[in-house]
Amino acid sequence: MTVLELRSLARTYPGAVPVEALRPADLVINQGEMVAIEGPSGAGKSTLLNLLALLDTPTDGDYLIGGRSTRxxxxxxxxxxxxxxxxFVFQSFHLLxxxxxxxxxALGAAYHGLDPQPALDRARNALQFVGLAERAGFRxxxxSGGEKQRVAIARAIVADAPVILADEPTGNLDSASSDAVIGVLExxxxxGVTVVIVTHDPRVAARTTRRLHVEDGVVTDRTSASQQQVVQQQPSQPGYEPDRRNDRTAPRAASRASSRVTWxxxxxxxxxxxxxxxxxxxRLIGxxxxxVTLALTTLRLSQSARSQVSDAFDAQRNRRVAVGSTLGGAVPAIDVLTATxxxxxxxxxxxxxxxxxLALSTHIQVPASAQPGDLTNKERLFGIDAVPANTSLLVVTGVEAGTTLKDNQxxxxxxxxxxxxIGPLETSPTVWLAGQPYEVVGIVTSAGLRTEVxxxxxxxLSEASRLTATESMSLEIRVVPGAGAQVARAAPLAWAPQYADFLVVAAPPDPTSMRETIESSVRAILLTLSVVSAAAALISLSNAMSTSVAARTGELALRRAMGARRVHLRSLIGYEAAAIGLVGGLLGAVASVLTVLVVTIAQRWQPVIDPWSLPIGVLGGLVAGAVGSLGASRRASRIDPASALR
Known part of the structure; x- marks a missing residue:
């Protein structure tokens, strides 16, 4: 027997002015009664119902269910x-x-440890009891409104609950639908099921066997003598009985099956x-x-970019060596004749x-101008023995490769x-150096590492030496990749063995360390971009899932009323997030591969596609879903069903 007993039960809501929603009440509702709770709006009816349903917690007194204290x-x-x-049966139905x-x-049986198929079998049996067997497959x-409420009743009885609590079950229905709904409850x-109905409709209250009135938080029993006689003479008739032939558990047979859900x-x-x-x-999958697309794409592009950096450095590794000597000073000078x-x-x-x-001499500045007699400009003078035009050492426009300069050029x-x-070469321009005219036959557009040229x-060489003093002699050497160190050791001996110990050799450093530095920088930048983009996406996902939970407050509160614990709501959000992450991760991995291919092909890079991209993408999606669902899960578990279901 499930007897509901209130002992001086009270509920006061705190605030600047505390509200006594329910004053100390003593009440006993026996198994099999059909009770109406009446009263004006705001009188405390919903508070009493929420306390009976364990959806709210009293501030004073005790509440016993079947002799067991809930305090x-x-x-x-x-x-x-x-x-x-x-x-539970609600005025707003709360159907999904x-x-x-x-x-x-079937959702009404989900939290009784039933698997989906047994729950559906019970659901069809319950729908048949309320007269909606033919509407079982309808969304x-x-x-109609009356059909929705009868579905809600079927959901309330599918788990064979001994007490049905109905909050204004006919409030949104016409008279015919109301009669049908009350008929089912009767x-x-x-x-033998206890039925407690909160109602404003006196016609509904008149069909109950007991009437309670709530006003200003005070509960009074207004059951008439004739209604009490009906209670005593009420026969027990066969009615709804859950079909448990396929059940793995019988919910009321063992309390351990209550508030439990299978995977x-x-x-x-x-x-x-x-x-x-x-x-x-x-939207959530998107x-x-x-x-996942941003994170994987930046990672893959970082690998492709690193590969390009490596190729570019390897292609130019140790390609330039310079050998030189300063003329004058303590260091013996290599003379021009020896050098050339x-x-x-x-x-x-x-x-x-x-x-x-390329043999190159450097001289002090000489007066230079485009007009005779103009001595205002001075230019650095260089001497060469030939013009290796259009090479990486000296790129010259206007002359052919290997052309030797004449003394007047x-x-x-x-x-x-x-x-x-100086105007275009087609006009045969002239430049005056130290007051002497020279024909300009070419323009140097690139001198490699010797940008001062x-x-x-x-x-x-001969004319430059005649015009002004020589400061230094040097060789600019282009080598094959990887031969820089070897040439740097051998070139001084080959060029001027008697002065080899005094020559200055400048070989570009092995770019391996520089390459590693640049690769690390590129990787760090792209990894940072990956982290930032992933963090932004996670924040967006978390906000989207939290917004989704807010929109489902009524549904989640209904689950709490049906027996779901907070962990069940967190698990539900987690399962949904896992599915979203799985699908989103797979699609993101595919999108990342396609994006990398498009970018690398457009840049003419060698694409780097990791065979682990798909599993990593799926794993990343699952992690994103799990992390993104944390806030939503917490929000879902904190929903107050008493206020959400009003």
Missing amino acids: GLDDASRARLRCETFG TSRTAEENV SELL RLNRT RAMLTDAAASLRSDRRRTA VVVLS DPESLRRVRSVPGVEEV VLLGASAASRLG ETGVIAS
Whole structure:
């Protein structure tokens, strides 16, 4: 026997002015009664119902269910007791959209440890009892108001609860539908089920066997003598009986089955929730896809970029070597004749690994102008023995490769030509150096590492030496990749063995360390971008899932009323997040591969596609879903069913 007993039970809501929603009440509701709770709006009817349903906690007194005190029970214990004792019918139905009638009813058995198929079998049996067997496969939004309420009753009785609590079950119905709904509740009551109805309708209250009135938080019993006689003479009739032939558990046979959900039921429920709002699900999956795509794309592009950096450095590794000597000072000078001796240059060119050699002398500045007699400009003077035009060492426009400069001819660096105002080569321009005219036959547009050559005047070695004093002699050598160190050791001996110990050799450092530095920088930048993009996507996903939970407050509160514990709601959100992450991760991994291919092909890079991209993407999606669901799960578990279901 499930007897509900209130002992001086009271509920006061705190605030600046505390509100006594229910004053100390003593009340006993015996098994099999059909009780109406009446009273004006705001009188405390809903508070009394919520206390009876264990949806709210009293501030004073005690409440016993079947002789068991509920005072001091934790949330899990209250959920189990609520699950095995009560079924709920609400004015607003609280049916889940896009789910069929039988799926909505089966939800009432989900938290009794039943797998999906046994729960559906029970749901069909309950729908038959309320007269809706033929509507079992209809989606809830296609049902009329009266049909929706009868589905809600079927959901309340599917777990064979001994007490049905109905909050304004006819408030949204016409008179015919109201009669049908109350008729179903009367049939249930005649089978021994306790029915408690909160109502404003005196016609509904008149059909009950007991009437309680609540006003200003005070509960009074207004049951007439004739109604009390009906209670005593009420026969017990056969009615709804759950079909347990396929059940693995009998909910009321063992309390351990109350407020428990199997993983199959949870998975089925999560899948149905995702299907019920496809737009919402698509938005959430889209956020995961974006997160995974950004993270994987930046990682893959970082690998491709690193590969390109490596190739570029390897292609240019140790390609330039410079050998030189300063004329004058304590260091013995290498004379111009030795430096430019054809045999000396031939020996240098024969060193293994040498591709090209350019002998270059540097002289002090000389007066230079585009007009005779103008001594305002001075330019650095360089001497060469030949013009290896259009090579990496010296790129010259206007002359052919290997052309030897005549004594009355010069080359101008591009910057010097601009500074002197020298016109196009087609006009055979002339430049005056130290008051002497020289024909400009070419413009130096690139001098490799010797960029200062582009700002000066280049004459033959002999003419440059005649015009001004020589400051230094040097060789610019281009080598094959990897031969820099070897050429740097051999070139001084080949060029001027008697001065080898005094020559200065400048070989570009091995770019391996520089390459590693740049690769690390590129990787760090792209990894940072990956982290930032992933964090932004996770925040967006968390906000989207929290918003989704807020929109489902009524549904989640209903689950709490039916016996779900906080952990069950967190698990439901977690299952949904896992499914969203799985699909989003897979799609994001595919999108990342396609994006990397498009970018690398457009840049003419060698794409780097990791075969682990798909599993990593799926794993990343699952992690994103799990992390993104933390806030939503917490929000779902903190929903107050008493206020959410009003």
